[in-house]
Amino acid sequence: MADDKQKHLVFSILEFLQASLNNGTIKPDDSEGVEVAIQCIGEAFGVDLNDAVQAQTYSTKPATLVSIFDVFVNAQKKLGNKNAAAASASSAPAPAAKSTPLSSEPTDEEKKNAEELKVAGNRKVNEKDYAEAIRLYGEAIVLNPKNAVYYANRAAAYSQMGDHQNAITDSLKAAEVDPSYSKAYSRLGHAYFSVGKYKEAVSAYEKGLTLEPNNATMKSSLATARTKARDNEVAPSARGGAGAGAGAGAGAGGLPPGFPDLSALGGGAGGMPDLAGLMSNPALMNMAQQMMQSGALNSLMSNPAMQQMAQRMMAGGERPNIDEMMRDPEIAEAARGLMGNMGGMPGAGGAPKPPQGDDEML
Numbered sequence: 001m002a003d004d005k006q007k008h009l010v011f012s013i014l015e016f017l018q019a020s021l022n023n024g025t026i027k028p029d030d031s032e033g034v035e036v037a038i039q040c041i042g043e044a045f046g047v048d049l050n051d052a053v054q055a056q057t058y059s060t061k062p063a064t065l066v067s068i069f070d071v072f073v074n075a076q077k078k079l080g081n082k083n084a085a086a087a088s089a090s091s092a093p094a095p096a097a098k099s100t101p102l103s104s105e106p107t108d109e110e111k112k113n114a115e116e117l118k119v120a121g122n123r124k125v126n127e128k129d130y131a132e133a134i135r136l137y138g139e140a141i142v143l144n145p146k147n148a149v150y151y152a153n154r155a156a157a158y159s160q161m162g163d164h165q166n167a168i169t170d171s172l173k174a175a176e177v178d179p180s181y182s183k184a185y186s187r188l189g190h191a192y193f194s195v196g197k198y199k200e201a202v203s204a205y206e207k208g209l210t211l212e213p214n215n216a217t218m219k220s221s222l223a224t225a226r227t228k229a230r231d232n233e234v235a236p237s238a239r240g241g242a243g244a245g246a247g248a249g250a251g252a253g254g255l256p257p258g259f260p261d262l263s264a265l266g267g268g269a270g271g272m273p274d275l276a277g278l279m280s281n282p283a284l285m286n287m288a289q290q291m292m293q294s295g296a297l298n299s300l301m302s303n304p305a306m307q308q309m310a311q312r313m314m315a316g317g318e319r320p321n322i323d324e325m326m327r328d329p330e331i332a333e334a335a336r337g338l339m340g341n342m343g344g345m346p347g348a349g350g351a352p353k354p355p356q357g358d359d360e361m362l
Contacts, residue, residue: 004058010045011058012065014038018049019064062116063139070109071142106144114143118150125157133157148178155187159194167191171204182211186218189225198229 017038020026026034042048047058060068106114121136137154144150155170171188174181185208192201205222209215 007045007047007054008058008060010041010047011049011054012060012068014042014047014049015059015061016065062120063113067109067113070113074107074110104145106146110143111147114140114147114150117143118147118153121153121157125153125160128160130157130160134161146177148174148181148184151177152181152183152187155184155191159187159191164191164194168195180211182208182215182218184208185211186215186221189218189221193221193225193228198225198232201225202229 017026017034021031021034038049048054117136117140121133121140124130124133124136134154134157137150137157140147140150141154151170151174155167155174158164158167158170168188168191171184171191174184175188178184185204189201189204189208192198192204202222202225205218205225208218209222212218
């Protein structure tokens with residue numbers, strides 16, 4: 001019983017023979033014998049050219065047996081030339097000057113076949129069959145390694161699969177092959193951002209925008225990458241507000257993005273928060289108004305932990321520990337829900353969205 005690899009090969013052979021019958025390569029006098037051969041070979045290996053399921057499974061189109069064989073022959077020629085050159089260099093005296101390197105410019109046929117493979121790869125990307133797209137782009141690169149589009153398209157397919165390291169490698173190669181190709185930098189920026197290398201992402205997007213200044217997607221992605229790079233440079237102590245102790249580290253305690261750090265408002269008499277400072281803070285006043293209007297304040301104050309905290313404050317003047325409060329799942333969830341309903345604090349803007357990947361295939 002033939003395995004799948006053998007059936008792939010046999011199907012390609014039968015396609016080649018059938019194409020030779022159709023295009024007149026085989027003389028009419030010989031056609032009957034070839035038709036019988038196609039039938040016999042197909043039955044021997046369990047392959048049927050007219051079976052749509054087998055065609056989907058085993059056909060290598062748009063690549064053909066001839067185009068695949070061309071790759072092999074050209075590789076053999078190049079390898080033979082290199083071996084001959086190496087043998088000649090080892091036996092002959094050193095030349096006075098370096099010889100001109102052998103040209104590796106792909107032939108017109110190789111370029112044509114590579115372009116067909118790229119188109120097939122783009123089709124697979126649209127079908128979200130990224131693994132197959134990566135394979136097809138790889139075959140296109142073998143035929144024509146001097147086309148930056150093939151590397152950039154494969155980088156996009158790698159990113160779709162979450163393989164951002166390979167996406168970085170392919171994007172860098174695309175930029176090396178054609179430094180003026182803006183998509184190489186767009187996809188490099190997306191891959192760098194996805195692995196947390198925000199400074200590198202900024203540099204990549206900036207380079208891309210020098211080549212394509214009006215690209216709105218890249219502008220938006222650059223702004224997001226700059227925000228993440230800037231936030232990444234802020235020391236944890238600066239993000240957490242005041243130092244250690246009661247009420248410190250509100251941001252570290254699980255507050256939603258944009259929730260004010262109450263510990264940074266200073267202390268009043270007896271360790272109580274500075275009420276004057278609270279009342280003069282427009283962001284807090286706006287939040288309080290929205291809480292009262294929406295009924296969220298009643299919901300928050302019905303939480304037992306909040307009630308206990310209020311009782312301790314009234315009894316002994318104890319200053320609330322925001323970090324401890326936010327470790328209570330119910331309080332944290334209520335705060336997150338509150339901030340979500342209110343759209344975040346004014347001016348906070350929430351967490352930046354990651355940049356969109358550039359999925360347009362050329």
